[in-house]
Amino acid sequence: MFTTMMDRPLLVSSLLWHAENVFADRVCVSCDGDRGDREFTYRDLGAATRRFAGAFDNLGIRFGTRVATLAWNTFEHLVAYYAVPACGAILHTVNHRMSPDHIVYAMDKAEDEVVLIDADLLPVLEDVLPRLSRVRHVVVFGAFDGIAPIASTTVTRWSFDQLLHDAVPIGEFPEFDETSASSICFTSGTTGLPKGVVYSHRSTVLHAMAISASGGVAIDGSRSYLLTTQMSHVHSWGVPHAGVLQGARLVLPGRHPSPAELLRITTEQTPDVFVGVPAVAVLIRERFDVVPYLHVLGSLRTLWLGGQAPPSGLVNWWAAHGVSTVNGWGMTETSPMGTFSHAPTNHGRPLPLFQVRIVDEEGRTLPWNGFTTGELQVRSPWVTGTYLDDDRTADAFDDGWLRTGDVAVIHPDGQVQIHDRVKDLIKSGGEWISSVELENKLLLHPTVLEAAVIAVPHETWQERPVAWVRLTGEVTDDELRTHLAASLPKFWLPDSFVRVGQIPTTSVGKLDKARMRQLWREDVV
Template structure:
């Protein structure tokens, strides 16, 4: 017997329509490239999205077209999220931090029918034009007064002029909820970038899940500032989640240095933020140097790569609760988040610190499997390690334009490439990436734990651990460090710092000190490049005992 419930599709447009109706005066604040603040409301944003959708039609764009964006977090970028997807097209957010050849590949592979770019990315587009067979129409996301005056590109269109010429009152289509609304490519650390195509249904369900108390814990009283860029997995769903609950939205634009982020947080009363560890490390260091505190910030989600426990403690000292999280482009991205259970109340501080270092428990809707090399499920004992596989309604079932993908060849499960443990309560801890594990004498040594310990040393700013060949053991861990300004540390001091924290055979045998570590465009350590430098003899001499 079928139930007698209305069959109303889950569409992203319903989110902003709801916000405009019931949180009409709630602000959306954007920091513009010149540092000025732009203020609008959900009601005004909804009206502008209608004009944008009409403008897209007038440009000859049609349902199913991919519309590329090269833009920071701003009110115009937010309008594209809703105006493009709601009109039946696909908002293709492009990471401008990738190599130009990768961006050109992504634009060509996606078949973008138009490109919407911030003014600051016009020079990048000029370089990309030489790599593309044909450049689609380009719309600069600004007003007439701030349009570029000199460019080698063909005629550029002005975003605000297009909206001014478009009629109000777009007739939003009632799409099938499985219609694609967004596209984001992986960073391509191995091979070419791969496209993940999100549906209206997956975007809405993901937003509903992350709003819950054990994840982002958002409400109409929240002031949300996504520092994670809107070109990085839809800013972890926050452009959908904040309007869904009617939270004030603060968009920081291109200025992500410690001084700019802290000032904006304080000026706008930000209570919640989210971003990758590298950004927060710079903010915390700046605050320490300046003697600053947080007046309103209460909750912080950190993901993208493992968060060192010392960073969690530094935020806690400022009265900020850190929610450690894990996800991927293929999981929309949130898969697990770390908040304590009732049984954890009153735990000793050391035990709580150990718990908070884990990535967390699965969100409802995400199922996990952890298997060994033979495909057998490993014990949930917090010790046994295995490869993590996931499935769920906001997990990709394949890559855009790619029929054969090994990661999806597991009977409906996606193989993440992460090596993890899971404890009896379901808390996942990422031990390493499959390709980054150090295999020493037949045993696996996880690099992430070694990096986290090193980062707790007061002289260390950032750490990476990679495998280096060893005649006796096959591989041994090499510690690569970036030190705090004016600091120095000997190998004997680092070895002593590890002593008692891990088994002696896991302690790195040598260390290298460098000025900086390579990162991917999304802020993750690029260990493949470090390994390449090691093989090529491009690292400084190693310090050993």
């Protein structure tokens, strides 16, 4: 027997349709520095999206055309999020913080033909453009006057504002197979060249619905989300899709927002949910402590962190200001949300339709008992099943499951607790040491602002831990070891402590332990 249900495709354009028809008058804001804080409604977003799509013939954008963005969290970028995939083209969000070589690799692998870019990021593109033979059009967001011409005779430069002004908006967006590609994102490439993940319309819509469901993230149309996670990386954790679907108020912080600017936005635009990585939350805390902003955190109720487990000291500071911390886990490969916790821990339950398991080194499935550790593997309709034209695919999957590279335990109630990355575990004298647990304990010391622990080679013990710390005051190595020895085995204590003004981070704000190991090998710290 066949179903009697309508066969309607799950398309990104359907998310926008819902917002512009059901939540048309809901007001969002794009905070754009010199251009000021610009309010827009979902009716405005729909109109601009249809008008921009009307200009695609001029840009040679057709079904399947790859369109790159090098852009901040702005209204224009949000328009691109919908206009490009809604017409069947493929949006490639490029993280401008990647190295030039990685940007070239990603854009070449994606076969980008059009680039949408914020004016202040043009130098990033100019640096790599001679190596990008397929790019034919560059569309500039923001002020166009005074921008030097692009140094290429084969590339045409356009003004986004002018394109919108001249375009005839399209009426209905086309329909096509929901498994068609909607967007591309590359991993941050901390252990080699970045790997490409191609999301489908179906996976994007299902992910948006999953993070809107109660019991998980529960994106709520009655709430206001300050979105500091980069829209250039993993769909800004899915909020630009789920937030639009739910009609939530989105507060986009604009071009290169500083901690002080984020505090200003919080004061004037009164979001109640802050979405970002722990590193940004730390910078805001530092700025607040230097120049306290009266009532600046009064509107905030929830700090949604991801990327890595938040340190308890940071969680406690925000709690003292009336802000509770929630935490999510995921990867570029998982769109990215996989698990979510309403407690500030590094574990949470899987989202609906997201399956998890842990396996041992022989690939045997391990029990969910809360203490047996293994490699975390996952599968879901929004988890990638391969990488974009990459021979590393074979090693990343196990019988239909994605190997995450995380060491974890799963509790009987389904809560996943991440212990460490497989590559970051330290094996000393045949015993395992968790770098994450060492970091968390170090962060409990009152003088430690940030901490990262890496393994370094040792003639006798194979590997030993070395801690990198950023401090707020004077403290000796022995005092730090005494602090750790109160709760950790003696052989876990770091052999040395590297005091730095800044701990290396990746292009998405995570600890860059590959870089730390390189600096250690080169004896420059």
